Amino acid sequence: MFASTLAGRYAQGINNPTLAAQAWSGAFFRRTSDMELYHRASAANLEIGDLEMVARMAKMVAPGQRPPKAVLTLAIEALGQGRYQDTMRLLDGQKFSPSLSQFASHLRAYALVGQGQSQKAIELAAQPTGIVELDEAALMSRAILLARAKRLQEAVTLFERARTLGQESPAGLRFYSQLLLATGEKDKAEALLVPLAGRSSVKGSSFDAPLANLRAGEPAHVALNAQDFAAIGMLTLVEAMADSRPPTETSDLLFLLAYFNPRSNEVAAALGQHLATHGYDELAEPYLQRVSADSPDFVAARTELAWLIYGRDPNRALQEARSLATKYPKSFAAMTLLADMLAANRLDSEAEATYHQLIKWAEEAKWSPVEIWPLYFGRGGARERLGRWPEALADLRLAKAAAPNQPNVLNYLGYALADRGENLDEAVTMLRNAMRLRPGSGAILDSYGWALFKSGRLEEAATILERAAGLAPNLAEVADHLGDVYWHTGRPEEARLEWQRALSLNPTEEQTKALETKLANGLPPDPNRAADAAILAQTKSN
Incomplete structure (x- = not known):
């Protein structure tokens, strides 16, 4: 047992969270009565997203010994298994921080929906916390609960309010566009998606397919199953709270959602991108890989994945970028990834030509210089390395003027x-x-x-x-x-x-x-x- 404890401390010291989780877990299973070991092991497994282990250990200790996030793990496990009464029971009487309390309230709300008590769920989710940013963060989740109860116009009103507050959950906004389509407001749905889709940001790629489907006349898709409804609703809540919470807490909550609904592309994409953004590359990769090819988030997830791969294998990363561009030749994000990856691999002639084509597309679409500057910058860099300095200088000055x-x-x-x-x-x-x-x-x-x-x-x-x-x-x-x-x-x-x-x-x-x-x-x-x-x-x- 001493060896496992020592290994846990060593792993923490060298910043190896996976090894730390294994070591602390081993130490706890050798002495399950040691609550210090339990709390270390639970926290370590939560950090790497092994919620199955967190739940397993939580069931081995008295309820009063469980830390808040272990309680949430058991509650969300019960929700995912359709044990709605157990979700309510596990959360009743628990004390949480304000943000975790808001998360727990919405878990209760979705458990009530599962029991056919939509009105009680809506009332619970609407209860104010007294903290403005938390109440505002709940708007999209509340709107999705209203949509589940077929109160579509009320849901639209809440989504509109969330939009005015700048909430930008891709999954939430895509749901909103479908809701507008379902209420006969196709023009409004298109007006929502157009400025979001096809722009130079990777996030914009997640709106390309919904816009294309809308223009092709496909019907609205708001009749999701209960688990997908809950996953998207809770995801909008977590993403809206993210700016005011530490990144580690956002990771923990996203891990909980991935444990609740491991099939959710929306959750996997959000979690993978969040982990990659904050330097947890090894943890991010499996979630980015999990996003399926038919998901609107596929291009964004593969873009992030390609850059993770680039750090250890530039040639393979370039192959990933070529494959994505071949599959999505009209995707601005996929083609931008290819141009950037070509430049990073110093294939400057091909990079310059790809940037040139992208700039042509963007200028024909009348994008502003603020949107195009990364392309001027990329093309300018490629031209400079090719020895075409006057052209490079012109591009670099355009980029500087815009940024x-x-x-x-x-x-x-x-x-x-x-x-x-x-x-x-x-x-x-x-x-x-x-x-x-x-x-x-x-x-x-x-x-x-x-x-x-x-x-x-x-x-x-x-x-x-x-x-x-x-x-x-x-x-x-x-x-x-x-x-x-x-x-x-x-x-x-x-x-x-x-x-x-x-x-x-x-x-x-x-x-x-x-x-x-x-x-x-x-x-x-x-x-x-x-x-x-x-x-x-x-x-x-x-």
Whole structure:
């Protein structure tokens, strides 16, 4: 038992939640009377989404010993199994935090619906909590309860109110569009979907199919089964509460919904994207894989999945992007993923052509520059790497005009100008602004330091590049630049150490050749730089 406890602490120390959950669970099953072990094991399994284990352990301890989320696990398990009375019994008398209390209230409401008590369910869900953001978060879920009770116009009214408050649950908005269609308001449904579908954001892809189906004359689909109704309703609640709650609590609630309805594409997509956004890549991947090809969320889920794969296998990620674009050649999101993945794999000719086609589509659709700037940025980057600098500069300036405070745009354009020795004052200003917007970025600090170096401000450049090396110790380019600055400030030994370090950091083939030349021969004096010119003049006079 000591070994399992030690393993649990070690796993937590190295940030391995899966190993921690296994270790704490093993320790608890060896001593089921130890409540400290139980709480550690329950929390660890909740963190990785193993709700089956959370439920199993909760059933082994006295009800009063169960933490709130373990109680919710048992209650939602009962709801999913149609044991509605057990759901009510498990939740009765429990004390929860305000957000968990709102979640529990809606679980009760859907349990009441399951017992044929729709009016009581609607009344329960409408009870105010006294906390404005929680009451507003419940609007879409309440609307779905009303739709379940066939009170469609009242449901429409609540959805309208949720929309005015900026609630953007994709599943909720898709349900709303179907509700409008069911009430004979096809034009209003189309007006809702048009600005959401087909835009440059990945989220927009989840509205493409509903809009296409509506325009094809397909009938409304609001007659969902009880479990799907509850999953979508509860999902809208969790997503609406997300902005005011810690990301870990949102993960926990989404895990609960995935346990309740493992077949729900909407829940799997939301959970996978949430986990990926917050750095839980290994946990995210199975949920993104779970989203079926007939789901409106499929393109968005596969886009997120492709980027997760890219971190460990760029070629496979590119294959995923090609496959998605082949299957959905008219999907803006799928084609944008392909362009971005081509650029990331430095297949710049093909990337440039794909960006060009996307920009043509967007301009023909009269999208605003604010919507198109990522495409200009992508095409500009590809053109710059292809040596088509005048065209690249035009694209990058279009991107900057549309997104003047976007750090990536400022960084790329500023560095490209500085590296060519063009508009150095403008480049330094741009990169200083990028650094202020994202002060923790070693790559941006590197660009800023390089611009200072190109401007002849060598001591400032050395200071900034040393900071960049501390923030990004594994970037070969940062070490390479720092070595150049050291060389030009009369510190050849330190320069060679940095160049040697850069060689150990997986530089490109081109960088490797340049570094090997520097290590062998050093750098020649630059007659355009004042310090080097003085050294060169002194050498000649001797």
